[in-house]
Structure formats: structure tokens, C-alpha cells
Amino acid sequence: MSAVIEAVNLTHLYGEKTLFETAAIKNIDLAVENGEFLGIIGHTGSGKSTLIQHFNGLLKPTTGKILLDGKDIAESKESIRAARFKVGLCFQYPEYQxxxxxxxxxxxxxxxxxxxxxxxxxxxxxxxARFVGLSDSYLKKSPFDLSGGEKRRAAIAGVIAMEPEALILDEPAAGLDPRGRDMILSFIKEYRQETGRTVILVSHSMDDIAKLATKVLVMNKGEVAMIGTVDEIFSRSEELFKMGLNVPQVTKIFLGLKEKGVPVRTDIYTNEQGCRELLRVFGRSVKE
Amino acid sequence: MIRDITIGQYLPGKSALHKMDPRVKIIVTFAFIIVIFMCKNFWSLGLMVLFTALCTILAGVPMRMMLKSLRPVMVILVFTGILNIFYTSGGNKLLEFWKITVTDKGIYTAVFMIVRIVCLIAGSSLLTYTTTPTMLTDAIERILSPLKVFKIQVHTLAMMMTLALRFIPTLIEEIERIMNAQKARGADLESGGFIKRAKALIPILIPLFISAFRRAYELAFAMECRCYRGGEGRTRMKQMKVKATDIVASAVTAALLGAVIFLNIYFKPVIG
Structure with missing residues (x-):
């Protein structure tokens, strides 16, 4: 596997040389592998949005650089523009665009x-349009006649249509009803399976991240707090709690069961795993 | 980039100027402007420069910010200077070539005019540096309230001003967000001729207008939900009170007026 996006010692300061100078992100080293599904979690204001806006060249690093397929994107005007198409960035609430x-x-x-x-x-x-589940009849409609969820999907389709090497979605399911959420998450999964391209998902939902991601990046106060597989990250629940983050709900249940003395494993991160574990522990006794 | 536009350039602080009653501050600023225009020689103008400098220090406004507020009038300053140097008649000739003559009186007048404008801008900037836009509109409403007699809806106008000011930063944020979203889809806003650039604005302006209207509706509903019915019988959360500082400020301004009149009479005027 080779890296699609690499961040080398990336720092971004807001309000440089003023009283309000703050580091939004500092000293970030990161490599996003080809075909990977990277989940990014972190507190509000932990620098997630700032980080992803560097990936397609919308923000210029104060120091450090971003490499796309091994090449510095800040090289020239053309390379920045090329980065916009190579890395498709879909902002929060994209329906407003x-x-x-x-x-x-x-x-x-x-x-x-x-x-x-x-x-x-x-x-x-x-x-x-097919990826996001909008049929041909929708294509002729005005986007302003669609429902909230449909607008969201149309906007995401606008980014997918560039067929970027890496697709970045910032909270794509925020503010939608459960059905809208499920729909969006399932088409993201299908999109990745069908295209095999890199997807980066920023989310506050640990459940979604645990379900979809192959790698998880935890941001805290503008720095990379942890990076690893779903198991590696969510097994460190104590540290996550300290950062004001969480573990998937099902993991919480199993942590609680363990605390109450039930002999269950706690490395359970998805509902399927939870189901199997419950059957393993209680299955026999239920039969008896 | 877009954020550099300063409208409502309030600098938070706790100085005596910040704490003054905004109504008094507006009136004093007006008086200050009038006094500056009354100055007729360098002695009285010097006094005003001194006063402005003192106020700036008192308000804790950094020199850099003051210079920044002068930048937009730079062209006017240069223009005023040049015009006055070349078009003032009388005085001792210093330089003469072709049809242009430069006299010492011309130079004096030019310097005088420039200093006067700088003083004017600096003084009125102090008002906006030390008063929040909402306080300003509030104060304007109070000062203009006698106009109610003529059936002018002062409260509505002031409310509109407050809301407009309040939403400038919000809309700037919105523009940035939309611009970023369209740039992420490869919108090219920076190159091409005039028509191409104007066309490139469409993907930004349409979403902006839509969201501005949405916000306006939401705000109107929110205000109605809280039983907003206009200005009649409305009380205020922040009562304005004239305090000792305000009286001192008014007295100082009055003293300045007196001093300037005295200096005008005592010394020879520079300008007619």
C-alpha cells in the first residue's frame, strides 16, 4: 500500500501575528494509505476541520507540507487546483452549497x-446520483424542491462526481433523521466497496466510525492523540473519556457488564460482535 | 482575506473611555469635530493633537490600530496636501518654475489641513474603537428619540441598524463557508476576465441569498416568539446612565472649546 495523502510536520496558526494567535493544529505527521477508510474523531475545536481543509489545499500550512501521491500540493497554482479534484472534500451541511x-x-x-x-x-x-440513491427523476428537479435529506445527498453526489482519489466527508449525517443517517452511511460503505478508493470520515458518532473505519485518528487540542485500528483505539476507553470523547454504545454496555461481574470480553465495537459475544457467554446457559 | 474588512472595529477594554455613556460619547465626539474645525493656527491645533494623543493612550488603543484606521483616507490626505501646496496664494515664494509656485504659506496650509484630517479621523475612530456597534445604535436611538414627535419610527430604524450590524460577521462567515465549498468543487474565483469572474460569483451569491432569507425568516419568527412588538413601552436591559466620567469628559471638551477660542484670538491664524 502506498500513501495517498501525507501530512509532514503540519502546523496551522489562526490569526498569525495578532493577539489572537492560536495553533489550530500543530506538528501533525500522518499518512493516509490508498484504499483506506480513515475515521477522524475529536472534540469540537480539536482541529479536525482545519486538518481536512489542508488535504485539498483550501488552507495553506503555516509550516510543514501536504503530499499528494508523494508530491507537495503547494508547489504551484496548478498543483493546488489539481488537489481539489484529487481530494473531494464535502463540508458539513453541504446542502447549503x-x-x-x-x-x-x-x-x-x-x-x-x-x-x-x-x-x-x-x-x-x-x-x-446512483451512489447516493437519487433516481433519474430527481435529476430534472430544482435542488430547492428536495427534502433536507435529499438535498444533502445531491450535494454529496456533487463531490463524488469528481471521482476523487480520496473522498473526505465532514459529518455527512449531522442533523438528519435516523433513516437519513442510515441511508448516507450505507451508500458511503457501498461507494467504498465498489470503487475501492480512500474515504475519510469525520464524525462524532463512535458507532459509525467503529462500524465503517479501517483506521481511526483521534485529534485532541490540535494534535494527533492516537492513531490505529478500531480495536486499538476503542480499547483505550479511559483515555478517550478523558478527552471528552466516547466509545461506541455497545462497547459501553459491555464495559458495564464487566464491571457488574459478568465474564464478557470488552473488545466489542459493533452490534454484530456484541451479539456473538452475548451468545458465546449466555448461549449455553440459555439452552440448559 | 475577507475577514480583514473591519466594520464595527470595537476593541474590548476597560478604560474610562470605554465606560463612558455612549450618548455622551457621541455628543462629545461631535463637539470635538466642531472644535477641530474652529482651530485657526498651529497652537490651537497642536492642543487638539495633544488631546487626541492623550485620549488614544487613555483608551489603550495601540498605535498600529490608529494607523490602520488612517489607511483608507491616505489618498485624501495626499490629495489635500498637494492641492494646498500648489493652490494657496500669498506668502513668501520658495520655489517657482513654469506656472507653479510654492510658497511658505502653501506648505503651512497643507500641513495644517493634513494634521486636521488626521486628528478628525483619529478622534472619531476612538469612538468606534471604544464603543460596541450595538451600544452605538442604542445611543443613536436615544439621541434621535425626540424625532418621534414627527412620527419617525426611531426604534425601528435603530433595530434595523443593530440587526444589520449583527449579521455582518455572520454573513462574512457564511460567504467564506460557501466559497470554500465551491472551491472544493473546483470553482475558480481568482482568474479570468471581468465577465468570467462575475459569472464565477453566481455559485456563491445564490446560496448566500437563500441563506440570508432563511436567516431573516428564522430571526423574525424567533423575535415574534418572544413577543417582540416594536419599541412601544419597551424597557432596556442595559440602562444608560450619565456618570462622573461623562461629566468630566463634557467639562474637558468645553474647556478645550474655550482654549481653542482663546488661542485663535491670541495667535495669528494660519488659514483664513
Whole structure:
């Protein structure tokens, strides 16, 4: 595996040389491997958003650099622009960026900016719309006639349509009802399975991260607090609690059971694992 | 970038100037401006410069910020200077070539005018540096309240001003967010000719307008939910009271007025 995105000693200061100078992120070294599903968790204001805005060149590092496929993205104007298409960044509440007359045109905005011809644009728009579960009848509608969840999906499709090497989603399910959430998370999973491309998901939901991610990055006060597999991270529950973070709900249940003296394992991070573990411990006694 | 635009350039602080009643502050600032225009020679103007400098130090406004507030009027300053040097007649000739003559009186006048404008801007900047925009509009409402007699809805106007000011930072944030989102989709805002750039603004302006209208509706509903019915019979959370500092400030300004009149009579005027 090779790294798609690398951060080398990355620091970003806000309000440089003023009284309000604060380091949003400091001394970050990080490598995102090709095809990886990286989950980023961290407190509000821990620097998650600042970090991901460096990945596509929206923010310039104060010191340090970002490498895309081994090349510094700040090299030239062209390389910064290329980074925008290589790394698709979808912000929080992306539905507020919709502006075109039709959903189709809005999804086509990214591919058009890339300078693709009409046929390729059309193929990408339809493919992206299919990923997010918007049927052809939606494409002709005005984006402002859609429901909240549909708008969100149309906006995410606008980023997917650029077919970026790495897709970054900042809280894609925030503020949606449970069905909307499930829908978004399941199409992200399908998208990754089908394309095999890198996905980075910023989320406050430990459950979602545990379910989807192959690697987890924990940010705290602008620094990388931990990085590792789901098991490695969520087994350190004490440290996570101290940072004001959490473990998946199912893990909490098993931690509680253990505390009450039930002989269960606590390295349970998804509902499926939990189900199996419960059957393992109680299965026999239920039968008897 | 966009954040550098300073509107409502309040600098938080605890100085006597910050604590003054904003109504008195506005009136005193007006008086200050009038007094500056009354100055006729360098003695009286020097006194005003001294006073402005003292106030700046008292308010704890850094020199850098003061200079920053002068930057927008730089062109006017240079223009005033040049015009006055070349177009003032009379006095001793210092330089003469072709149709242009420079006299000592011209130079004096130019310097005088520039110092006067600098003083003016610095003095009025002090008002905005030490008063929050909301306090300012509140005070303006109070000062203009006699206009109610003429059926002018002073409260509504003041409320509109407050709301407009309040939403400037919010909208700037919104613009930045939308710009970033569109840039992330490859929108090119920085290159191309005028028409291309104007067209590039559409993906930013449409979402901005939509969200501005949404915010306006939400705000109106929120205000109605709290039974806002306009200014009638409305009391205030922050009562304005004239305190000792305000009386001292008014007295100092009055004394300045007296001193300037005295200096004007006692010394020869620079300008007519």
C-alpha cells in the first residue's frame, strides 16, 4: 500500500501575528494509505476541520507540507487546483452549497470545472446520483424542491462526481433523521466497496466510525492523540473519556457488564460482535 | 482575506473611555469635530493633537490600530496636501518654475489641513474603537428619540441598524463557508476576465441569498416568539446612565472649546 495523502510536520496558526494567535493544529505527521477508510474523531475545536481543509489545499500550512501521491500540493497554482479534484472534500451541511436550476446541473458543477466533455460529465453525474440513491427523476428537479435529506445527498453526489482519489466527508449525517443517517452511511460503505478508493470520515458518532473505519485518528487540542485500528483505539476507553470523547454504545454496555461481574470480553465495537459475544457467554446457559 | 474588512472595529477594554455613556460619547465626539474645525493656527491645533494623543493612550488603543484606521483616507490626505501646496496664494515664494509656485504659506496650509484630517479621523475612530456597534445604535436611538414627535419610527430604524450590524460577521462567515465549498468543487474565483469572474460569483451569491432569507425568516419568527412588538413601552436591559466620567469628559471638551477660542484670538491664524 502506498500513501495517498501525507501530512509532514503540519502546523496551522489562526490569526498569525495578532493577539489572537492560536495553533489550530500543530506538528501533525500522518499518512493516509490508498484504499483506506480513515475515521477522524475529536472534540469540537480539536482541529479536525482545519486538518481536512489542508488535504485539498483550501488552507495553506503555516509550516510543514501536504503530499499528494508523494508530491507537495503547494508547489504551484496548478498543483493546488489539481488537489481539489484529487481530494473531494464535502463540508458539513453541504446542502447549503446547492445553487443550480436542476440537481443534474449542480452535480455536474465539479466535473465541468475539471474541463471534462459532456459525455464524461453525463456518465459521472448519473453514476454519482446512483451512489447516493437519487433516481433519474430527481435529476430534472430544482435542488430547492428536495427534502433536507435529499438535498444533502445531491450535494454529496456533487463531490463524488469528481471521482476523487480520496473522498473526505465532514459529518455527512449531522442533523438528519435516523433513516437519513442510515441511508448516507450505507451508500458511503457501498461507494467504498465498489470503487475501492480512500474515504475519510469525520464524525462524532463512535458507532459509525467503529462500524465503517479501517483506521481511526483521534485529534485532541490540535494534535494527533492516537492513531490505529478500531480495536486499538476503542480499547483505550479511559483515555478517550478523558478527552471528552466516547466509545461506541455497545462497547459501553459491555464495559458495564464487566464491571457488574459478568465474564464478557470488552473488545466489542459493533452490534454484530456484541451479539456473538452475548451468545458465546449466555448461549449455553440459555439452552440448559 | 475577507475577514480583514473591519466594520464595527470595537476593541474590548476597560478604560474610562470605554465606560463612558455612549450618548455622551457621541455628543462629545461631535463637539470635538466642531472644535477641530474652529482651530485657526498651529497652537490651537497642536492642543487638539495633544488631546487626541492623550485620549488614544487613555483608551489603550495601540498605535498600529490608529494607523490602520488612517489607511483608507491616505489618498485624501495626499490629495489635500498637494492641492494646498500648489493652490494657496500669498506668502513668501520658495520655489517657482513654469506656472507653479510654492510658497511658505502653501506648505503651512497643507500641513495644517493634513494634521486636521488626521486628528478628525483619529478622534472619531476612538469612538468606534471604544464603543460596541450595538451600544452605538442604542445611543443613536436615544439621541434621535425626540424625532418621534414627527412620527419617525426611531426604534425601528435603530433595530434595523443593530440587526444589520449583527449579521455582518455572520454573513462574512457564511460567504467564506460557501466559497470554500465551491472551491472544493473546483470553482475558480481568482482568474479570468471581468465577465468570467462575475459569472464565477453566481455559485456563491445564490446560496448566500437563500441563506440570508432563511436567516431573516428564522430571526423574525424567533423575535415574534418572544413577543417582540416594536419599541412601544419597551424597557432596556442595559440602562444608560450619565456618570462622573461623562461629566468630566463634557467639562474637558468645553474647556478645550474655550482654549481653542482663546488661542485663535491670541495667535495669528494660519488659514483664513
Amino acid at each position: 446547492l445553487f443550480e436550476e436542476t440537481v443534474y446541473k449542480d452535480i455536474a458543477f465539479g466535473p465541468k470545472n475539471m474541463g471534462l466533455d459532456d459525455d464524461e460529465t453525463d456518465r459521472r453525474v448519473r453514476r454519482a
